[in-house]
Amino acid sequence: MFRTILQISIILAFIVVILGAYTRLSDAGLGCPDWPGCYGQLSVPDVKDGTTIQGFSRPLEAAKGWKEMLHRYAASSLGLTILVLFFLALKGNPQRYQSLKLPGFSTFFVMLQGAFGMWTVTLLVHPGIVTLHLIGGFVTTALLIWMLLNQSKPPAIYQHTFKKHKLILLIVLGTLSLQIVLGGWTSTNYAALSCGKYFPKCLNDWWPNMDFSSALYWGPLGANYEYGILENPARSAIQMIHRIGALITTLLILLLIYLFRNYTRFRSNLILIAILLTTQVTLGILNVVLSLPIIIAVLHTIVALLLLLSVIKLVHRAFKVPT
Structure with missing residues (x-):
C-alpha cells in the first residue's frame, strides 16, 4: 500500500506543478483574492464575470478563479496523500525499510508549501514568494521520487x-x-x-x-x-x-x-x-x-x-x- 500511495502522490505532485505553472503563466494567481476559499466560498461563486462581490475590491473572473481553485484542490489532495504516507511509515508498512525522517520531513514541507500558497495570494504574487512556491513544488516531487527510489530493488550488477x-x-x-x-x-x-x-x-x-x-x-x-x-x-x-x-x-x-x-x-x-x-x-x-x-x-x-x-x-x- 505504501508504494501505491507513493505513486499516487507522485502523480498528484506532477499535476500540482503543471496546474501551478498554468495558473501563473495565464495570470490567474490572483483569480481568487482570498485563501483558502474563493471570494469567501469553497468554490468559485456562480455569478456573472465582472461582478464585484461584497468585501472584495477585485471583480470576479470565473475562468481565472477556477484555474486557481483547481490548483488548490490538487495541492490539498497531495497534502493528504503525503500525510497518509507518513502514517504508513509510522506503522511500518513499506515493503522495503523506510525511516520516518523522509516521510516526516515531506509532511512538514508540504504544509510549508500550503503556507507559501497562501502567501502567494495574500502578498499579491510577490515574485520572491511565488518563486519559492515554485521551488517548493519541485522539492516536494523530488522528495517523493527519492522515497520511490528507496523502495526499488537494488541493481543486480553494481x-x-x-x-x-x-x-x-x-x-x-x-x-x-x-x-x-x-x-x-x-x-x-x-x-x-x-x-x-x-x-x-x-x-x-x-x-x-x-x-x-x-x-x-x-x-x-x-x-x-x-x-x-x-x-x-x-x-x-x-x-x-x-x-x-x-x-x-x-x-x-x-x-x-x-x-x-x-x-x-x-x-x-x-x-x-x-x-x-x-x-x-x-x-x-x-x-x-x-x-x-x-x-x-x-x-x-x-x-x-x-x-x-x-x-x-x-x-x-x-x-x-x-x-
Missing part, C-alpha cells in the same frame, strides 16, 4: 563510481537547481519576453542596456506585483542571466554525459538526460521566438522538473551502495 565523477554529478545537480530558480525568477518577474523575439541576441543586440543591480530586487511586501513592477532594463538583465545560466548548465550536463559514458548501468539514464536537455533548450528558444505560447511555457516547466528528477535518479544510483 559498478563503482569514481569520487571525482560523483563530485561532477553533485555540481551538475546544484547548477541545474540554481538554473531552475533563475527560470522561476524570470517568470515571476514577467521577464520572459524582455528581450523581444530575439535569440541569441537580446533586443537585437548582443549586450543591450541592462540594469543588473535591480535584477534580483526583492521588493517590499504588500505591493501588487501582478504583471511585474521592474523596468525593462532590469527584466532584460534577468533574462540574460537566465540565458547565461542555461548555457553553463548545458555545458556541464554534456560534460557529465561524456564522463559517465563508460558506466554501462547508467546508459539509459544518460540517454534520457540528453533527450530532456535537448527538449528543454529547444522549448526555451521557442518561448522567446514565438512570444511565450502558454503550452510551450508550461512544457518548459514540466521538462525542467523531469530533467531535475532524472539527474536526481542518477545521483541515487551513483551514491546508493547495495546492501
Whole structure:
C-alpha cells in the first residue's frame, strides 16, 4: 500500500506543478483574492464575470478563479496523500525499510508549501514568494521520487563510481537547481519576453542596456506585483542571466554525459538526460521566438522538473551502495 500511495502522490505532485505553472503563466494567481476559499466560498461563486462581490475590491473572473481553485484542490489532495504516507511509515508498512525522517520531513514541507500558497495570494504574487512556491513544488516531487527510489530493488550488477565523477554529478545537480530558480525568477518577474523575439541576441543586440543591480530586487511586501513592477532594463538583465545560466548548465550536463559514458548501468539514464536537455533548450528558444505560447511555457516547466528528477535518479544510483 505504501508504494501505491507513493505513486499516487507522485502523480498528484506532477499535476500540482503543471496546474501551478498554468495558473501563473495565464495570470490567474490572483483569480481568487482570498485563501483558502474563493471570494469567501469553497468554490468559485456562480455569478456573472465582472461582478464585484461584497468585501472584495477585485471583480470576479470565473475562468481565472477556477484555474486557481483547481490548483488548490490538487495541492490539498497531495497534502493528504503525503500525510497518509507518513502514517504508513509510522506503522511500518513499506515493503522495503523506510525511516520516518523522509516521510516526516515531506509532511512538514508540504504544509510549508500550503503556507507559501497562501502567501502567494495574500502578498499579491510577490515574485520572491511565488518563486519559492515554485521551488517548493519541485522539492516536494523530488522528495517523493527519492522515497520511490528507496523502495526499488537494488541493481543486480553494481559498478563503482569514481569520487571525482560523483563530485561532477553533485555540481551538475546544484547548477541545474540554481538554473531552475533563475527560470522561476524570470517568470515571476514577467521577464520572459524582455528581450523581444530575439535569440541569441537580446533586443537585437548582443549586450543591450541592462540594469543588473535591480535584477534580483526583492521588493517590499504588500505591493501588487501582478504583471511585474521592474523596468525593462532590469527584466532584460534577468533574462540574460537566465540565458547565461542555461548555457553553463548545458555545458556541464554534456560534460557529465561524456564522463559517465563508460558506466554501462547508467546508459539509459544518460540517454534520457540528453533527450530532456535537448527538449528543454529547444522549448526555451521557442518561448522567446514565438512570444511565450502558454503550452510551450508550461512544457518548459514540466521538462525542467523531469530533467531535475532524472539527474536526481542518477545521483541515487551513483551514491546508493547495495546492501
